[in-house]
Amino acid sequence: xxxxTLVATxxxxxxxxxxxxxxxxxxxxxxxxxxxxxxxxxxxxxxLTTLSTAKDAFSRAEPSPERxxxxxxxxxxxxxxxxxxxxxxxxxxxxxxxxxxxxxxxxDFHDAVVAGHTTNSQEYxxxxxxxxHTRAALIEEMRKALQxx
Numbered sequence: 001x002x003x004x005t006l007v008a009t010x011x012x013x014x015x016x017x018x019x020x021x022x023x024x025x026x027x028x029x030x031x032x033x034x035x036x037x038x039x040x041x042x043x044x045x046x047x048l049t050t051l052s053t054a055k056d057a058f059s060r061a062e063p064s065p066e067r068x069x070x071x072x073x074x075x076x077x078x079x080x081x082x083x084x085x086x087x088x089x090x091x092x093x094x095x096x097x098x099x100x101x102x103x104x105x106x107x108d109f110h111d112a113v114v115a116g117h118t119t120n121s122q123e124y125x126x127x128x129x130x131x132x133h134t135r136a137a138l139i140e141e142m143r144k145a146l147q148x149x
Contacts, residue, residue, distance in 0.1 A: 037146055043090050044142045045142035047083040047099060048135075054078035054133060055106045073109030075103065095145055098138040105134040 054075050061067075067074075075081065080103055088096050105127075114129035119125075 013054045017070040023124070039090055040142075040145060043083070043086045044146075047080070047087050048080040048139070050083045050140075051102060051106060051135070054080050055109060058106065058110040058113050059128075061110070061113050064114045065113040065116065068111050071114075074110060075107060080106070094143060095138070095141045098134070098141050102134040105131040 057078065058071070058074070084096075084099055084103060086100050091099075109127040109131045112123050115123070117124040117127075
């Protein structure tokens with residue numbers, strides 16, 4: 001047997017194995033990236049859903065001055081804190097910070113409603129707009145995170 005045939009076979013085998021390993025690695029990274037994106041998407045959706053549910057419930061709350069400042073209990077009952085903690089596990093710090101601001105803005109909205117401010121009062125409108133604005137900023141950050149993922 002000639003050395004050149006043996007060397008060519010060995011080189012071909014090594015190149016074939018290397019090509020397979022590289023292709024498997026690329027596929028593994030793509031699959032991992034997709035799983036991470038799905039995890040983020042699920043956490044984002046759950047948080048936004050619970051936050052919206054809480055805000056909607058707060059918009060129907062009856063005035064009750066003794067409940068001003070106690071929205072953290074009500075927001076916890078809607079699962080917002082649990083969803084926010086999930087975000088803390090999977091999302092980047094900037095996104096978690098924006099989620100915290102969104103939660104606080106909904107708490108401020110709660111306080112405006114239970115303080116007795118009606119839908120046409122400036123306090124109610126300001127709190128509602130602030131909640132909407134912080135939610136929009138959060139959603140924009142979420143979209144960026146999903147594109148990066």
